[in-house]
Amino acid sequence: MSDTTRIETIAGYAAAALLVIGLGVVLALEPTRIDAAADHLVAEQLDGAMTTYAENCAVCHGLSGEGIGATPPLATDALRSVAPEDLQKTISRGLFDTAMPAWAIAEGGPLSDYAVAELAVLIREGDWGDVRDRTVNLGLAPLVPFTTEPDPAVLEVVGALDDGAVLVAGLETYARDCVACHGADGAGTALAPALDDPALRETSADEVVRTISLGVSGTLMAGWEGTLAPADLDALAALIGRWDEVPAGAVPPPANDVPVTEESLALGESLYQANCAQCHGTDGQGTRMIPPLNEQAFLADTPDLAITQIVTQGVPGTPMPAWGDRMTAAEIQAIVGYVRAWEPTAPEVATPSRPAQAGPPWMRDESATVAAAEPTDWRGIALAGGVLLAAAGLLGAGFASFVRHARRPPAGEG
Amino acid sequence: MARTPDTDTTTGEPRSGLGRLRRRLSPPGIPQDDRSRARLVLDTLVLHLHPARIPAPTLRWTYTWGLGGLAALLLLLLVATGVFLQANYTPAAPDAYLDVLDLRSDVWFGDLIRNIHHWSANLLIVVAVLHLLRVFLTGAYRPPREVNWIFGVLMLLLVLAANFTGYLLPWDQLAFWAITVGTSLLTYIPLVGDRLASLLLGGPEVSGATLLKFYSLHISVIPLSLFALMSLHFWRVRKDGGLTLPRRVDEEPEEKPERVTTIPHLVRREAVWALSWLAAIVVFAAFVAAPLEGIADPAVSPNPAKAPWYFMGVQELLLHFHPFVAAVVVPGIVIGGLLLLPFLDVDSASVGVWFRSRRGRSLAAMAAGLSLALTPAWVLADELVLDWAGLLAGWPAVVANGFVPLTVAVVVLAALDRWVAWSLEGTVEERVLFVVSFLFVALVVLTVIGIFFRGPGMELTWPWAIPAAH
Numbered sequence: 061m062s063d064t065t066r067i068e069t070i071a072g073y074a075a076a077a078l079l080v081i082g083l084g085v086v087l088a089l090e091p092t093r094i095d096a097a098a099d100h101l102v103a104e105q106l107d108g109a110m111t112t113y114a115e116n117c118a119v120c121h122g123l124s125g126e127g128i129g130a131t132p133p134l135a136t137d138a139l140r141s142v143a144p145e146d147l148q149k150t151i152s153r154g155l156f157d158t159a160m161p162a163w164a165i166a167e168g169g170p171l172s173d174y175a176v177a178e179l180a181v182l183i184r185e186g187d188w189g190d191v192r193d194r195t196v197n198l199g200l201a202p203l204v205p206f207t208t209e210p211d212p213a214v215l216e217v218v219g220a221l222d223d224g225a226v227l228v229a230g231l232e233t234y235a236r237d238c239v240a241c242h243g244a245d246g247a248g249t250a251l252a253p254a255l256d257d258p259a260l261r262e263t264s265a266d267e268v269v270r271t272i273s274l275g276v277s278g279t280l281m282a283g284w285e286g287t288l289a290p291a292d293l294d295a296l297a298a299l300i301g302r303w304d305e306v307p308a309g310a311v312p313p314p315a316n317d318v319p320v321t322e323e324s325l326a327l328g329e330s331l332y333q334a335n336c337a338q339c340h341g342t343d344g345q346g347t348r349m350i351p352p353l354n355e356q357a358f359l360a361d362t363p364d365l366a367i368t369q370i371v372t373q374g375v376p377g378t379p380m381p382a383w384g385d386r387m388t389a390a391e392i393q394a395i396v397g398y399v400r401a402w403e404p405t406a407p408e409v410a411t412p413s414r415p416a417q418a419g420p421p422w423m424r425d426e427s428a429t430v431a432a433a434e435p436t437d438w439r440g441i442a443l444a445g446g447v448l449l450a451a452a453g454l455l456g457a458g459f460a461s462f463v464r465h466a467r468r469p470p471a472g473e474g
Numbered sequence: 475m476a477r478t479p480d481t482d483t484t485t486g487e488p489r490s491g492l493g494r495l496r497r498r499l500s501p502p503g504i505p506q507d508d509r510s511r512a513r514l515v516l517d518t519l520v521l522h523l524h525p526a527r528i529p530a531p532t533l534r535w536t537y538t539w540g541l542g543g544l545a546a547l548l549l550l551l552l553v554a555t556g557v558f559l560q561a562n563y564t565p566a567a568p569d570a571y572l573d574v575l576d577l578r579s580d581v582w583f584g585d586l587i588r589n590i591h592h593w594s595a596n597l598l599i600v601v602a603v604l605h606l607l608r609v610f611l612t613g614a615y616r617p618p619r620e621v622n623w624i625f626g627v628l629m630l631l632l633v634l635a636a637n638f639t640g641y642l643l644p645w646d647q648l649a650f651w652a653i654t655v656g657t658s659l660l661t662y663i664p665l666v667g668d669r670l671a672s673l674l675l676g677g678p679e680v681s682g683a684t685l686l687k688f689y690s691l692h693i694s695v696i697p698l699s700l701f702a703l704m705s706l707h708f709w710r711v712r713k714d715g716g717l718t719l720p721r722r723v724d725e726e727p728e729e730k731p732e733r734v735t736t737i738p739h740l741v742r743r744e745a746v747w748a749l750s751w752l753a754a755i756v757v758f759a760a761f762v763a764a765p766l767e768g769i770a771d772p773a774v775s776p777n778p779a780k781a782p783w784y785f786m787g788v789q790e791l792l793l794h795f796h797p798f799v800a801a802v803v804v805p806g807i808v809i810g811g812l813l814l815l816p817f818l819d820v821d822s823a824s825v826g827v828w829f830r831s832r833r834g835r836s837l838a839a840m841a842a843g844l845s846l847a848l849t850p851a852w853v854l855a856d857e858l859v860l861d862w863a864g865l866l867a868g869w870p871a872v873v874a875n876g877f878v879p880l881t882v883a884v885v886v887l888a889a890l891d892r893w894v895a896w897s898l899e900g901t902v903e904e905r906v907l908f909v910v911s912f913l914f915v916a917l918v919v920l921t922v923i924g925i926f927f928r929g930p931g932m933e934l935t936w937p938w939a940i941p942a943a944h
Contacts (some may be wrong), residue, residue, distance in 0.1 A: 065742075072746035078753040086586055086760045098579040108768060174568050287500050440936050451846035458839030462898065465832040 089421030102185060109182035111220060112175050114195035120159065120240075120280070124192035125183075128240050130287065135188040145264045147180040157275075159282035196319045199390020210235045214310040221305060221357065223298075230299030233292045235311045241280065246303055247313050252280065256303040268297040288459075291415075318364040320397035328398025331391055339379065344402055345410045350379065359403040367396045484642035511737040512523075514819035521736065523708055528740055529719055531730040537612070537720035537826075542748045546704065547748050548598040549630035551755070553697060555591040563643070565689035567682035570645040571769045578766070585763065586756075592764030594755060595637050599784050602630050610815070610910060611838075613825045613903070614718040622710040627812050629703045632696055634784060639692040641782050642685060651779040653688075654680050659781075659788065659801040679772065721826045777930045786924030787917050793932060794856045796876030803880065808913070819906040828905055837894065837904050838911045844890065845915035852883070853923055857934055887912065 077407075114123075120131040127133030139147070152164035152173070163169035164176055171179075179190035182191070195201050210231050219228050234246070238255070260268070272293055275283035284293070299306070333342065339350040346352030353359070362370075371392050374382035383392060480489060488494050505511050512526035532538070562581055563573050588801035606626060609615050615623035642653045648858065657680070660671040676683030711717070719731060734740075781789045791800035829835040856879070866874035894900040894908050929935035 068742060068746045072742070072749055075749035079749065079756055082753060082757045082760060085755075086583070090582055093585065094579060094582070097585065097887040101579045104768070125670070172568065172769075174571070180778055327890065437939060438935065443936075447846060447850065451843045454839045454846065455843030458836045458841075458843060462833060462836030462840065465836060 064323050090403035102181060105178045106179045106186055106190075108175070109178035109186065110191050110194040111198065112171065112179055113182060113191055114200045116163070116171070117179075118191075118195045118200055123195040124188040125186075126188075130237050130282075131240075132248045134183055140184050142184070144177070144180040144184060147183055148176050149251045151179055157286065159275075159280055161280070183269065186431060192319070193219060193323070196321050196393075197323050199388055199393050199432070201319045201393070210311050211309055214307055218306055226295050226298045227306060229292070230295035230297075231306070231310050233288065233296055234299060237284070237288070238296070239311055239322045245306075245308055246300075255300050256306075258304075261301055263300075265297040265301055267295070268300050269293045272296060295327055317391050318368065318396045318400060320394075320401070324397050325401060326392040327391065328396075330368060331387070331395050332398050335383070335387075336395065341413050344399065346412040348412060350412075352405050352412055353399055354402045355410040356403075356406050356408050359400070364396050367399060368392060371395060508735045511735045515736050521741070524736045524740060525712060525716060527733045527735050528716060528732045529721050530739075531728070531731050532717040533734070533739060533743060536721050539604070539608060540599055540743070541608055543744055543747060544751055545598060545601045545605055546572065547751060548594045548601060549700065549774070550572075551594050551705065551752070552591060552598065555587045555594070556693065556697075558587045559591055560693060565643070565686045567645055568769055570643060570685060574644045574646070574766060586632060586759055589759035589762065590755060593759050595640060595760070596783075597755070598633055599637060602633050606812075607914065611907075612683070612718065612720070612828055613819070613822070613830060614814045616820055616822045616825055617816070618715045619710075622648075622707060622714060623816045624813055625703050625707045625710065625811070629700060631809070632700050632703065636692060636696045639688040639696065639783065640687045642680070642863050643692065643772045644766055645685060647767040647770055647774070647776060648765060650680055650772070651776055652782050653684070655781045655789065658787055659785075659792075659797070661796040662801045664798070664802075678843065680770075691803065707874065718826045719889060721834055723827055725827075727826070777934050778928055780924070782926070783921070785926050787921040788922035790853070790920040790928070795879060796872045798872050799876035800879050803876075815880045815906070815910070819903050821901070821903050824903065829908055833900075834904055834907050837898070837900065837908045841890075841908045841911035842915045845912045848886070848917040849916045850923070853934075871900075882906055 074454075113121075113125075117134075120128060121134050122128045122131075125133060125135035125338075127353075151171075152162060152169075153167055154160045154162035161169065163171045165172055178403075215228050215231065218224050218231065221227060221299035234242075234255075238246075241252035242255050247254050269380070271281075272288070273283060273285040276283050286298075339347055340353050341347055341350075344352060344354030346355075351358070370380065371387075372382065374380050481491065482489060482785055488497055504583065505514055515521040515524060515526040559577070562577055562584065564570060574588070577588050609623065609626065615626075638653070641656075642649045657671055657675060660674065661667045672678060674684070674687065675681070676687050700762055719725060719728065780786060788801060788805060791804055794800070795804070824830040824834075827834075827909060829838050860879075862875045866878060869878075877886060890912065891909055894905050898904075900908065923934075926937040926940075927934055929940045
């Protein structure tokens, strides 16, 4: 046997051994791999489902599945034990006579069967704390006031009106079952129209009762016939017909705090430093002419919803611009969360600093304007240099060897 | 009744039908002398692919690198694993994706089979291109082997088609958008492009209908054509006188090379080579999973949306030329040029010598060096400085942004060719070697830039700056 033959033979046996051992190892690891793959699959499906939930379900079922008003909670042990196909059926086709619409594409909804199946996995195996974080980070945490208590002082005033008792009953029912969608004081939200509306007051009480009882098909408005007693329905109809008599603040908005996560705080900080710090100061201490934010007087008196509104719409007549068309709801929410996080340590009275980039040079606060230098990308330089070097080397070596062999006769004669 | 002997005494044929069948299909034992071994080759089906004796020099590892055989092995491996995959697959949306998930989390060895199929398919493209390159660089496509070269080029196109159709089958985001990007190139073919695209897709966009069409192409039409061409390819190898004889650069052609029997000299090498690759692929596939992203979602497009990696050269061209030029004219010229090569470069004196001659080696190195510098320079210049549409305002886009830059590129290449011809006194075979080497390196550079240096929005960026897909 020649050396080459021997090496080849050894290589052949080695390869065959490797093949057998390799397949053996795969066989031994296969049960573990299948389990791991199944776990991984559930994790991926939960991941997809959380986004679907945040985008479609959180608005009614709450940002962590806690249920809102009349919409039932999903974060319950009972639902965890429901068969996946039953959950899928309910989500796909909706529930008759409730606000739950059909979500499957086949039923006219927006969700694919795969997305519905993922949601069923979420309801059975999901972590609702993670769902809350996902919803917040996507900026989809519902900001509408969901449940609230009627103001007793205003209820007393209403009760003193002509036939006021029925209005009080209507307001109590409204605060319990309707405010989640129709908003504080019946002012309406993105979900449902205002009920404190002159056009509605023209509608007959019978028609209002019929609408509430049967719902409006094709919208989120459910039929309430089975849920509300006839007396409640009449009280609501009376309230809707006479809302102009009810003073503002009867069903006030709750002090809903903007929800935050670590991720949203980080986003809020970077957005604040990029867009707001110029005028309001890097620590919210304010600058000349621009009010501070990091101050007890401001933070204590201004609820999150109010800050959100100021950021979104600006303050007319002041330098505060409207940011609503420049930032997404998630970004504004993140900034509000970042500003709110100052409250525990905020000074009673802030000390405004000079604006960072205004006035003559000697008055500028240089420390605030030094931009972080871009780090030199050595890898890029090395790569580009390497390619150039290789090209030059090939070209040079080729040319040198060409010159050496150029005058030689073709292969064979030399 | 006397017991009849097992074999016919005059012909030596077994009497029983089963015995005759065995004799026809399999060797009667392992013969010890070369002559009987040669007989054995002639008498059996599988070994009949090879001649009984072959010239000893063609066995050199450093000549063929076993690339053609490796390609055939990969094809067989792909069919074998493909049949298993097919047994657990429904060509419909979204069932296809669920089936692939099942392969991962429910089917024993499902992941391994899928990984082997995936990696073999990608390896096959590399091997097929290297095989083509080997044949080109050793001049092994010259007369009388022109026809087999054409078969080879056609098979390369079929391999690309098989890969491309297979890319869609997992029905994940990667598949959906790569095929969407890839098939959009078709629409730039004049007159019939749109119809061709909608015929292939079964509608205006990638959908369940596309999946079914791609599936049937992938499992029947393409593999059958490949195997037909492969048979022709093998047959032509023997009809054209076997492999070309390798020579060192200063070696005289041997008139009567030493001949050895196929068994064991060739067959052992083939077996060792095949076993080694099989083991390498299985071990690799056991530890490196084929990519799988979320289910295909037509509403959410990834950024950047890239074609399969082997088409990234074309996608990179699209960023520099009008789509008609980048997706139709340039690939057309390249494929046409490949088919014409054996008719341009016919001097068979240097067949079997890597890079033709010492001069050829120098020229190829120079071509590679020039291309390695000029191609990225062109990409950078076009990205940062050149603005054809602005320079030639008012001209139709296909001219200003297509044929004009193409002409500039062709003029640069022609100038290099003239330089080789006049200043370096290059012969036709040397000029062909120079130009093809230049273009091949350019294609590799463009593909690498497309895969590794294009980030979101297909902006130029560093590979480590591209955000991870997940």
